[in-house]
Amino acid sequence: MTVTRDLLVDLDALREQVRVKYREVAVDPHASFHFHTGRVLARRLGYDADAVGALPDRAVESFAGVGNPFSLRPLAPGERVVDVGSGAGFDSFIAGGQVGPGGRVIGVDMTAEMLAKSHQTAEELRLAHVGFREGFAESLPVEDAWADVVISNGVINLCADKQAVFAEIFRVLRPGGRVQFADIANGRPIPAEALRDIDLWTG
Amino acid sequence: MLQDSGFTDVVTSEAIDTFGGANGEGKARTFEVYGYAFMARRPA
Numbered sequence: 726m727t728v729t730r731d732l733l734v735d736l737d738a739l740r741e742q743v744r745v746k747y748r749e750v751a752v753d754p755h756a757s758f759h760f761h762t763g764r765v766l767a768r769r770l771g772y773d774a775d776a777v778g779a780l781p782d783r784a785v786e787s788f789a790g791v792g793n794p795f796s797l798r799p800l801a802p803g804e805r806v807v808d809v810g811s812g813a814g815f816d817s818f819i820a821g822g823q824v825g826p827g828g829r830v831i832g833v834d835m836t837a838e839m840l841a842k843s844h845q846t847a848e849e850l851r852l853a854h855v856g857f858r859e860g861f862a863e864s865l866p867v868e869d870a871w872a873d874v875v876i877s878n879g880v881i882n883l884c885a886d887k888q889a890v891f892a893e894i895f896r897v898l899r900p901g902g903r904v905q906f907a908d909i910a911n912g913r914p915i916p917a918e919a920l921r922d923i924d925l926w927t928g
Numbered sequence: 929m930l931q932d933s934g935f936t937d938v939v940t941s942e943a944i945d946t947f948g949g950a951n952g953e954g955k956a957r958t959f960e961v962y963g964y965a966f967m968a969r970r971p972a
């Protein structure tokens with residue numbers, strides 16, 4: 726198994742490409758993408774049906790994860806969680822249900838349209854312990870050693886500087902804290918010219 | 929990469945057929961792209 730190498734493309738150009746793609750997923754979630762989205766995807770990835778069923782469409786329809794960060798270990802009541810690349814908030818709201826009102830969840834995303842949806846859902850559900858901030862995975866707007874757990878889903882593969890992302894996750898975790906994330910990896914090597922083709926990173 | 933960043937106790941899930949039935953399935957099959965869940969710990 727190999728993982729795509731770092732800094733093969735321009736960081737800012739890739740960010741803009743990702744922002745454009747996920748803005749589309751936010752505003753037109755039922756359009757045709759190269760990946761599954763929404764409730765169909767959540768079911769495919771094994772999410773708890775009752776937890777997903779309790780969420781409004783706004784929180785689920787733009788979900789575009791690639792796995793289930795909670796599959797290896799559920800979160801515990803009272804834990805403090807950071808969701809890197811929280812999108813419209815799907816995993817943050819699932820996390821909020823697991824940690825309960827005694828815990829805290831901070832979702833971080835760079836796409837305004839996604840953040841708007843997550844803010845609206847948190848307000849609708851009156852979830853005071855789930856909040857969202859604008860920011861980048863490489864510079865999380867979270868203080869040092871704040872989190873018990875960092876989650877992420879299908880985001881790190883879209884970051885040009887993965888080493889910087891992992892360093893940032895390490896920084897915001899308390900000693901003894903854990904990262905639980907889902908992402909893609911390829912079993913066959915991808916040609917070097919394809920790795921440098923920014924259009925292929927997002928679709 | 930997790931270990932290079934200082935994480936320990938790395939656990940990886942079985943492969944998940946993330947793209948099966950999606951428009952991107954063909955490209956995913958070509959390069960054996962699957963989803964995985966990962967868990968690792970920052971040392972205490």
